[in-house]
Amino acid sequence: MGDFPTDDMDKKARLLTFFYEGARFGFDASHLSSIEPLEEGDDNLKEATTIEAHLGLATSLDKQHYRYALHFKKQANVQSEILVNGPIELVELSADSIYALPRLIHSRLLYANVLALGEWDGAFFFLLRI
Numbered sequence: 132m133g134d135f136p137t138d139d140m141d142k143k144a145r146l147l148t149f150f151y152e153g154a155r156f157g158f159d160a161s162h163l164s165s166i167e168p169l170e171e172g173d174d175n176l177k178e179a180t181t182i183e184a185h186l187g188l189a190t191s192l193d194k195q196h197y198r199y200a201l202h203f204k205k206q207a208n209v210q211s212e213i214l215v216n217g218p219i220e221l222v223e224l225s226a227d228s229i230y231a232l233p234r235l236i237h238s239r240l241l242y243a244n245v246l247a248l249g250e251w252d253g254a255f256f257f258l259l260r261i
Contacts, residue, residue: 142226146249147201148256149219151182155256157249158201158213160221162261167200169214176200179212185259187243203261213261222251229258 146157147166169176179200183190197214205211228250237245247258 143223144226144229144249146222146224146258147219148222148251149182149199149215149217151186151215155251155254156182156186157222157256157258158203158261159258162203162206163201164204165202166219167202169195169198169200171195176212176214179214182213182215185213185244188241206261224249224251 145160147160147163148155148157150156173195176194179194181190181192181194181197194214198217199215199219201213201215203211203213230248230250232240232245232247242257244260245257246260248255249258250256
């Protein structure tokens with residue numbers, strides 16, 4: 132399942148979650164190096180990717196309007212910063228709360244970079260690849 136530990140049911144995945152357009156999304160927190168709160172008008176992250184771009188959607192806000200910059204550990208050919216709005220929350224999921232997407236569902240998703248579904252607090256959300 133890529134970045135999420137589903138082979139050992141005793142393992143837990145720590146995920147950083149946030150909301151976009153009313154839906155919850157999450158990244159594997161082990162890939163994060165830091166989270167930077169941003170001030171209104173902060174434009175020092177011109178090279179950062181917006182969450183909309185990461186999801187394969189058109190970006191609706193100027194980069195200076197995002198509330199957080201998620202800094203990821205360097206990986207080949209991967210943008211190291213993604214801009215999101217809050218609130219953000221760190222959650223822990225057991226492996227039996229992470230579900231692979233059936234191919235039919237995956238092929239019809241409107242979002243790019245979705246790896247799986249997570250179930251937390253009685254609701255499902257999208258787990259994203261970095």
